[in-house]
Amino acid sequence: MYNFDKEINRRNTNSIKYDRNNIQNSRIIPMWVADMDFETLPEVKEALIKRAQHGIFGYATPTNSYYQAVINWMKARHDFEVEKDWIITTSGIVTALKLAVRAFTQVDDKIMIMKPVYYPFDASIKLNHRTVVECPLVFENDSYTCDFELFEKTIIDNDIKMFILCNPHNPIGKVWTKDELYQIGTICQKHHVIIVSDEIHMDFVYKVNKHIPFYNVDESFKDFSVICTAPSKTFNLAALQTSNIIIANEELRKLFNEEKDASGVTDPNIFGLEACEAAYTYGAKWVDELLEYLQGNIDYMNDFLKTRLPDLKMVNPQGLYLIWVDMRALGMDKDELEDFMLNKANLWLDEGYIFGTGGDGFERFNIACPRSTLKRALEQLEKAIRQRG
Numbered sequence: 001m002y003n004f005d006k007e008i009n010r011r012n013t014n015s016i017k018y019d020r021n022n023i024q025n026s027r028i029i030p031m032w033v034a035d036m037d038f039e040t041l042p043e044v045k046e047a048l049i050k051r052a053q054h055g056i057f058g059y060a061t062p063t064n065s066y067y068q069a070v071i072n073w074m075k076a077r078h079d080f081e082v083e084k085d086w087i088i089t090t091s092g093i094v095t096a097l098k099l100a101v102r103a104f105t106q107v108d109d110k111i112m113i114m115k116p117v118y119y120p121f122d123a124s125i126k127l128n129h130r131t132v133v134e135c136p137l138v139f140e141n142d143s144y145t146c147d148f149e150l151f152e153k154t155i156i157d158n159d160i161k162m163f164i165l166c167n168p169h170n171p172i173g174k175v176w177t178k179d180e181l182y183q184i185g186t187i188c189q190k191h192h193v194i195i196v197s198d199e200i201h202m203d204f205v206y207k208v209n210k211h212i213p214f215y216n217v218d219e220s221f222k223d224f225s226v227i228c229t230a231p232s233k234t235f236n237l238a239a240l241q242t243s244n245i246i247i248a249n250e251e252l253r254k255l256f257n258e259e260k261d262a263s264g265v266t267d268p269n270i271f272g273l274e275a276c277e278a279a280y281t282y283g284a285k286w287v288d289e290l291l292e293y294l295q296g297n298i299d300y301m302n303d304f305l306k307t308r309l310p311d312l313k314m315v316n317p318q319g320l321y322l323i324w325v326d327m328r329a330l331g332m333d334k335d336e337l338e339d340f341m342l343n344k345a346n347l348w349l350d351e352g353y354i355f356g357t358g359g360d361g362f363e364r365f366n367i368a369c370p371r372s373t374l375k376r377a378l379e380q381l382e383k384a385i386r387q388r389g
């Protein structure tokens with residue numbers, strides 16, 4: 001049994017989650033950026049130590065055993081058949097999104113995203129001088145859906161060239177079903193829209209939900225889509241900057257590789273390669289136990305909110321370790337809410353509004369932490385809300 005209850009001090013470790021903004025108040029609990037407060041599995045640590053002890057850190061390249069580990073993981077966990085030639089390593093998925101934007105579209109082209117969504121989608125488009133077009137998700141009866149008529153109309157009206165899908169969807173915790181993905185795919189196919197499917201959270205799904213890799217929905221979807229995967233969320237390896245972009249279509253792969261070459265960020269990180277291979281080779285049991293632990297955290301938070309803070313409505317997560325909470329009943333505007341969370345509840349969260357349309361009045365909690373930390377965080381929140389009256 002792995003011990004996810006262990007509290008580990010992360011302050012002053014160059015951790016963006018703990019050390020950014022130089023926040024000195026040690027009562028503030030960081031629950032914002034999506035990395036976990038858990039140690040990764042022992043085999044990953046051992047692989048990294050072994051590599052460090054080798055002492056030579058020249059240019060790196062993925063070996064056959066690296067590719068095989070990626071292929072095996074995708075097959076075993078997701079019944080996803082990946083061919084070695086389809087895999088392109090990049091130094092992260094946000095990097096890959098930016099490369100995809102440049103590789104598959106032209107300046108001023110329109111790219112569609114569903115809001116609220118992981119905010120770097122928006123930035124990846126705008127920073128590359130393309131235009132963001134939104135298709136807002138519909139929030140009804142505590143869950144989110146896509147209005148497919150609106151989805152298609154938005155594509156037609158704006159001559160959309162590319163759509164960035166988030167599956168599972170951050171921040172709302174939605175795991176798209178095969179039927180929904182089929183509708184997304186067929187509409188995009190009909191209107192010649194390239195799909196970039198960001199599946200970084202693929203390993204975090206709960207209960208009856210199942211992650212469906214976009215290529216598994218329909219064979220023909222391989223012709224016009226790209227799947228972004230990484231071990232970084234699953235095994236807490238974000239700083240090792242290694243992801244695997246899967247592109248079956250030769251033409252798209254060529255365009256992507258050319259853009260990667262042009263950008264100059266081509267050499268993989270040697271420690272990232274080692275860690276990814278070890279994680280995908282030895283990590284299945286660790287992930288199974290992690291998911292059980294996270295489900296325990298989700299249940300704990302759900303019970304806490306229901307019984308002690310019933311005005312706050314948690315959107316029941318089908319996937320991810322990020323919990324999306326509707327706080328509109330508190331009646332605060334976005335600045336008040338942000339100030340209240342940080343300075344009264346002493347919680348450093350991701351504010352709903354940063355995820356765009358539909359995010360105001362929501363907060364995103366990262367619950368990938370020991371239960372003791374989660375308990376403390378929710379008690380701090382309860383106390384602050386009671387004091388407010």
Ligand SMILES: Cc1ncc(COP(=O)(O)O)c(C=O)c1O
Pocket residue numbers: 034091092093094095118166170198200201230232238243
């Ligand atoms: C949907 C999504 N994509 C990408 C990333 C970041 O990926 P990377 O660190 O590989 O750039 C995150 C991190 O939270 C995410 O939630």
